[in-house]
Amino acid sequence: MGLQRARGALLRLVSISIVCMGFAQVAPAGVIGTAYMLDEESRAASLSRIEVLLAREDVGRQLEAFGVGRAMVLERLNGLSNAELLELEGQIESQVAGGDILARTRGRDGYIQEYLAAARCSAREKFSKRAGWCRLFSF
Amino acid sequence: MFGARKVLQKSRLVPALFVLTSGCASIPPSVSELPDAAQAVELEGTPFFPQERYQCGPAALTTVLAMSDVDVALDNMVDKVYLPGRQGSLQIELMAATRTEGRLPYQVDGTLDAIWKELEAGRPVLVLQNLGVAAIPRWHYAVVVGIDAERSEIVLRSGTDKRRVTPIRTYLHTWRRGGYWGMVVLAPGELPATVDRSRYFAAIAALEEVGRAEDAAAAWRAALRKWPGDSVALFGLANAYLSLQDFGAAETTYRDLLDRDRSLLVVRNNLALTLAEQGEYDAAMEEIGVALSANSDPVLEKQLRNTEATIRRRMASGER
Numbered sequence: 001m002g003l004q005r006a007r008g009a010l011l012r013l014v015s016i017s018i019v020c021m022g023f024a025q026v027a028p029a030g031v032i033g034t035a036y037m038l039d040e041e042s043r044a045a046s047l048s049r050i051e052v053l054l055a056r057e058d059v060g061r062q063l064e065a066f067g068v069g070r071a072m073v074l075e076r077l078n079g080l081s082n083a084e085l086l087e088l089e090g091q092i093e094s095q096v097a098g099g100d101i102l103a104r105t106r107g108r109d110g111y112i113q114e115y116l117a118a119a120r121c122s123a124r125e126k127f128s129k130r131a132g133w134c135r136l137f138s139f
Numbered sequence: 140m141f142g143a144r145k146v147l148q149k150s151r152l153v154p155a156l157f158v159l160t161s162g163c164a165s166i167p168p169s170v171s172e173l174p175d176a177a178q179a180v181e182l183e184g185t186p187f188f189p190q191e192r193y194q195c196g197p198a199a200l201t202t203v204l205a206m207s208d209v210d211v212a213l214d215n216m217v218d219k220v221y222l223p224g225r226q227g228s229l230q231i232e233l234m235a236a237t238r239t240e241g242r243l244p245y246q247v248d249g250t251l252d253a254i255w256k257e258l259e260a261g262r263p264v265l266v267l268q269n270l271g272v273a274a275i276p277r278w279h280y281a282v283v284v285g286i287d288a289e290r291s292e293i294v295l296r297s298g299t300d301k302r303r304v305t306p307i308r309t310y311l312h313t314w315r316r317g318g319y320w321g322m323v324v325l326a327p328g329e330l331p332a333t334v335d336r337s338r339y340f341a342a343i344a345a346l347e348e349v350g351r352a353e354d355a356a357a358a359w360r361a362a363l364r365k366w367p368g369d370s371v372a373l374f375g376l377a378n379a380y381l382s383l384q385d386f387g388a389a390e391t392t393y394r395d396l397l398d399r400d401r402s403l404l405v406v407r408n409n410l411a412l413t414l415a416e417q418g419e420y421d422a423a424m425e426e427i428g429v430a431l432s433a434n435s436d437p438v439l440e441k442q443l444r445n446t447e448a449t450i451r452r453r454m455a456s457g458e459r
Contacts, residue, residue, distance in 0.1 A: 029445075030446040031408075034343070034374055034378050035344040037403075038371055065224065066223060066225055067223030068222065072218050078239060079234075079349055083341075088231060092229070095229045096230065096276075098196050098230070099194065099280075100279045
């Protein structure tokens, strides 16, 4: 049990040291970032270095789990701000992922969907002017 | 059998959901209005990268980067922003990849007017649309390259359509369901056509956090031209100098800030570290001492104590 835990801790240490690779050495230790003056209330602005590394490790693991190769994981982590790391920590599943295709074969379908959306809306707006029902249903 | 019945029930449910949740909250005038004299604009020179399946994110980002003179192959961009397990790209990752290409991603105001002004300034706008309905979303990135108010049309590079012309009203509904999200790509030092100070400053601070100090310095200088003497912008510029190890310029800028406002303890913290970097340990200890005695915030207290310890350590190893 104890051994397993020690092994877990070691693995975690190794994976953290991997996400440290290529981690931009922004400034000497102790420098307070500009984000702090911009928004003292935000948690991202007063993150410690170790908190940032833990968030990087978590986001890196999620990216890998969603199919990003290890070499690219590091490069992709290197563009993320602290606030963005916090937003993605444990949350990639629930983020919006834009990707739907409007291929030529399905282009007509795309158009139809767009027009349907607009037609539905204008009909509903007219209806709502008369009855005021729309507000009940819209969000 | 049970499964089939379930599907049937579901298929009956779908139209019901459609009606209930497709949501036709109308578009507020603040979003849809354009200036009376708004000329039709179309950036015809915007390149086109037809997307492969699910890969509208990389295609759209490659398009706006190309218009900002960043030459990057679509295949490389796929590696940087496409997330196979989600069959799409995240907004945050589009912004992160913009930074690593040496550009500043800026989220525009969610109004047609803001898009039109960016187009007038020669910048196409990457937007998020939802082409499905609330219950069955179909998230899609496209690039707005033109608006013609008179014909009430918007022109997009979208999917495999090089020039997709959509009625503005239709576009606005798909954009509303995309949270009115759109971004432009700025060269460091370039200001967006419609600028929100705190959003722009946060975008620059993000550049600093990912270690792009030179890009951040250029952006802070542009900010200071628009907001002369702004404390946050000066602090950001000084921090960029410190990262670039231009200690003299950093010290001057921190002191300039303290002359304006002696109560900025975070500035004193960074000034102390800058002095220590130059071997001026006594002066550094004095500054951090002043900050500690004036401070009453427990979070900042921890930071200041850390800095004090760092300076002491450096002093001990420096004098040995």
